[in-house]
Amino acid sequence: MLDQVRRQVRVLHYSLRTEQAYVYWCKAFIRFHELRHPLQMGGDEVSAFLSHLAVERQVAPSTHRQALSALLFLYGKVLGQQLPWMDDIGRPVPKRRLPVVLSRDEVGEVLNRLTGTHQLLAQLLYGTGLRISEALQLRVKDLDFGQGALYVRSGKGDKDRVVMLPKVLVPGLRQQLAEVREIWLSDVSAGQAGVEMPHALDRKYPRAGQSLAWFWVFPQDHHSVDPRSGVVRRHHLYDQTFQRAFKRALTASNIAKAATPHTLRHSFATHLLQSGSDIRTVQELLGHADVATTMIYTHVLKVGGAGARSPLDSLMLP
Known part of the structure; x- marks a missing residue:
């Protein structure tokens, strides 16, 4: 069954x-x-x-x-x-919760605690607002350095979208692709099966899975068994591996917040709104179907320097 x-x-x-x-x-x-x-x-x-x-x-x-x-x-x-x-049967109604958001200084502290591929991946999550699954499933062909764009294929809801490619990440991503090419050449020379292809593209384009264009931007360092087909091939980096590295960096930074890699996406949206970006633009970058989902990030505009002043501050502070 x-x-x-x-x-x-x-x-x-x-x-x-x-x-x-x-x-x-x-x-x-x-x-x-x-x-x-x-x-x-x-x-x-x-x-x-x-x-x-x-x-x-x-x-x-x-x-x-x-x-x-x-x-x-x-x-x-x-x-x-x-x-x-x-x-x-009754369905429980989920309550809207405010997202955990890191300040700019806290994001910088966490990023500085990470190294190598994990640091580049974290920078990409914060710089583009991608979900961790979307970043890990990036292919070489999805990076467009000429247009300064990054293409998200089959994101949440099986939708495509395009986001900005931070200029500061271009050197690191080029270096990453150079290392990826060496891994790809090693797999080709060893006759290993190509990477997983979406839907039936491996039958429509039999050799596409062995091409560099479809290779992972963040490949795993070893081969593993495909959970659906049973084929031994190279998968992308495991999300659990990055989550553990992020947790160690968060602890080392002495940040007492229940942050996860997804917090970088929340911080991306929050900091864009704080800097004056239009909420419709943020909605499109995040890939939200409804602007009401994006509206949750406007809570940051109601507190701090952009919101009302506490009467205690008015009483006690000059």
Whole structure:
């Protein structure tokens, strides 16, 4: 049955992360009910499982919604059932949270604590506002030094967009591409399988996967097994590797904030708005479908020097 879940996820062109999450929650649901088949269960069992997540495990609303989406996918898309209870199950409403944002000085401190490829990757995240997955999936062909542009292919929502390429990063990126070329030549001479290609491009263009244009900008230093095809090939840098390096840099900087690599994206948007950029421009750079999502960053315009002054400061400060 889990193979059927994976197959249907791939038929609908969902991401690998979505596939892994749905399989995880379907497996957890079945184990919670002592390995009973989902066809032998229904709305009561689904509600009991979701109540267990909310009450006993105290998961966040977003995690609760993800588990519910996985189970509705299982019953609706895999088992082909559209039952009344599927519409009656309550969906938790996620609360809007303010993002964690680093100041410019804090960003500089963290960046200076990183070295090599990790430093370049962090600079790219802060300089362009990319998600970490978008940066790691960059191909050589996506960098346009002549136009000063960086192309994001199949970003969140399977959408393309173009962002600025910071001029200060051009020398570092050129050096990175020179090292990438050496890795690519080594793979070609060793006869290793090419990099992963999106959709069916490896059949339409059989040799494209072995070309430098499609090679990763941030390749892994070793080969690994493709989780879907089982082919041994070179993957891009693992996000967990960079996350650990970022955490070490944050700790060494003595910054007491719950920051992650995604915080660099929040800081990019916040600092653009602080410097006077139009919110529609920021929305386009971030790839948000709705400007309401981008509006969350306007909280920075309501505090600090651009906002109201505290009455305590008026009373006690000259």
